[in-house]
Amino acid sequence: MKCPKCKSENVSIQIVNESHLVNKHHGIIWWICIGWWWVFVKWIILTIPALIFAIFVGKRKKIVNETHKEAVCQSCGYNWKTK
Ligand SMILES: [Zn+2]
Structure with a gap:
């Protein structure tokens, strides 16, 4: 995977889990x-x-759990959601 910002291949992917009922401020x-x-x-x-x-x-x-993958560029710090 390439970073859309700096075109670096040094990208790590992490799975982010969001719980919607908990987000009450x-x-x-x-x-x-x-x-x-x-x-x-x-x-x-x-x-x-x-x-x-x-x-x-x-x-x-x-509880509605939404899981998506988040890619983080190790070179420039840019992060974006992936599928
Ligand atoms: Zn980058």
Whole structure:
């Protein structure tokens, strides 16, 4: 594979996995008011039972995983998506 920018053959390909349900961003005020305890409470109330549930019952939630390959040029640092 050749780099489209500098035509170098020194290109490495890596597989990038994107999970879409996780990408939820909050503002700084949210973190100060709610975030610090909400994450803690959510972790205990939701995550631990969910993990136990997942181990015994199997996957319940559907997470959309998108996998694509990303090529990175080792010569100029240019990166682009490939199939
Ligand atoms: Zn390049």
